[in-house]
Amino acid sequence: MKKVSIIVPVYNTSLYLRECLNSIKNQTLKDIEVIVVDDGSTDSSPAICDEYAVSDERFKVFHNQNQGVSASRNFGIDKADSEFVIFVDSDDWLENDMCENLYQSACENSVDMVICAHFNESTIGSSSRHMYNTDMMFNGGYFEEIRVHTLGLIGRWLKKPSSLDRHTPIWARLYRLDIIKNSNIRYIDLNKLPSECLQFNFAYTSVAKSGYFLNRPLYHYRRNTVQSVTKPYRVNLLSKWLWWYEYMKENYVATFDAACLQAFYSRMCCSVIPLGGNALKLHTYREIRNECATFLRNTALKESYRYFKYHQCALHWRIFFTAAKYQWIDVFIILTWGMRKILALRKK
Structure with a gap:
């Protein structure tokens, strides 16, 4: 059994793939296995993957039919044989001592998960992102806080809804493989x-x-360089949020305490942010308005807004969520457009 398995799903990332795999090959922690899952790539990615399997026996390459990144990661989990697992996107890269530092932190502190700071990489430069400003241990109620904030924002954390997904990424993390498999x-x-x-x-x-x-920022996350305004309209985005809503109600909500229940409804209410941005990709104002009316009037969202306590949000967010709650559709569209413009400028 190895100390760490690194699972890398690959799909048409030949431009960045060598940088990713080289950063893994050069890890200071040598007792690792690298499970590379080619998800039916149509570029030169399969050949690049095979090069590493030939030159380094720690690399195990599998060529599968295209099934998507979730299936590729699940396949990697099934093949893994180690204490811990790290998931790496094939267009990202690691600091050479990432595995060693995360593994050492897990062992020294006897924890089930280690999260590190990371770098955001884009065409305009690199910037480090830190979840907290110091090393921090989470157990008991503090770890429960991580669970709650993974689900959604509540209380003082709602002052900045744009930080909603800070606990969402699966990269820059070390997980215990036995917990994943046994559960x-x-x-x-x-x-x-x-x-x-x-x-x-x-x-x-x-x-x-x-x-x-x-x-310590040890993971380099390559931000999508395609501007969000040029990304295509996602036809099924609302249905995906509704599927998640029903899945959570069927499998988890009955066991939730008050904090988790608030976080669940908070996450669902905050879905109007990406849903509104998606609607703006339509061609005419009438189409945009009809789209916004459809999701704002949805029963699941209306139910969620009954429990959403957003009074701790900043004023502009309170106005935004009030427009969503009371279905002030034209106001909601204007606010969505304006806030997305502001967020885009901040990212630059």
């Missing part, structure tokens, strides 16, 4: 869900007991 934690297909990472992390933090945050 049958799986990635759900993105054809059903708006985010496979959200559901995986919530399932994991529901059974894990402790975690540790390492305040």
Whole structure:
């Protein structure tokens, strides 16, 4: 059994793949296995993957028919044989001592999960992102806070809804493989869900007991360089959020305490942010308005807004969520457009 398995799903990322795999090959922790799952790539990615399998016996390459990133990660989990597992996107890369630092932190602190800070990489530069400003241990009630915030924001955390997904990513994390396998934690297909990472992390933090945050940026996350305004309209985005809503109600909500229940409804209410942005990709104002009316009047969203306590949000967010709650459709559209413009400028 190896100390760490690194699972890398690959689909048509030949431009960045060598940088990713080289950063894994050069890890200072040598007792690792690298499970590379080629998801039916049509570029030169398969050949690149095979090169590493030939030159380094720690690399195990599998060529599968295209099934999506969730299926590839699940396949990797089934093949893994180690104490811990790390998931890496094939267009990202690692600091050479990432595995060693995360593994050492897990062993020294006897925790089930380690999270590290990371770098956001884009065409305009690199910037580090830190969840907290110091190393931090999470157990008991503190770890429960991680679970709640993975699900959604409540209380003072609602002052900044744009930080909603800070606990969502599955990269820059080390997980205990036996917890994943014994609890049958799986990635759900993105054809059903708006985010496979959200559901995986919530399932994991529901059974894990402790975690540790390492305040060192060790993972390089390559942000999508395609501007959001040029991304295509997602036809099934609302149905994915509704599927997640029903899935959570069927499998988890009955066991929720008050904090988790608030976080669940908070996450659902905040879905109007991506749903509104998606609607703006339509061609005419009439289409945009009809789209917004459809999701704002949806029964699941109306129910969620009955429980959503957003009074701690900043004023502009309170106005935004009030427009969504009371279905002030034209106001909601104007606010969505304006806030997305502001967020885009901040990212630059």
